[in-house]
Amino acid sequence: QVRLVESGGGLVQAGGSLRLSCAASGRTFSRYAMAWFRQAPGKEREFVAVVRVVSSSDDSVSYADSVKGRFTISRDNAKNTMNLQMNSLKPEDTAVYYCASGGYGARIVREYDYWGQGTQVTVSS
Numbered sequence: 001q002v003r004l005v006e007s008g009g010g011l012v013q014a015g016g017s018l019r020l021s022c023a024a025s026g027r028t029f030s031r032y033a034m035a036w037f038r039q040a041p042g043k044e045r046e047f048v049a050v051v052r053v054v055s056s057s058d059d060s061v062s063y064a065d066s067v068k069g070r071f072t073i074s075r076d077n078a079k080n081t082m083n084l085q086m087n088s089l090k091p092e093d094t095a096v097y098y099c100a101s102g103g104y105g106a107r108i109v110r111e112y113d114y115w116g117q118g119t120q121v122t123v124s125s
């Protein structure tokens with residue numbers, strides 16, 4: 001059974017930092033792109049960051065413009081884990097954050113076939 005489990009969410013003041021983690025099992029995740037999406041109440045789920053598989057030793061990383069320069073995505077293929085380091089957090093970053101696994105690392109929701117349950121990130125002003 002394929003499972004993705006997020007952790008590390010919480011409440012933080014604006015300007016603070018959080019580190020999210022995604023633990024994966026049931027799949028050889030090193031062969032697939034892995035991404036972070038987020039969804040605020042009443043809004044569509046939106047792309048945050050992705051790490052794509054380029055080769056066995058090189059991955060391609062990209063970010064949404066809204067988080068570029070503040071967030072850093074990384075993965076540990078040996079442990080089937082993925083992280084999102086979030087710095088300089090803003091109230092507009094408040095959302096449920098989801099990790100996802102897909103084939104090619106697109107920026108759209110429908111191209112990912114496995115999702116975690118999400119972890120809440122709340123940034124207060």
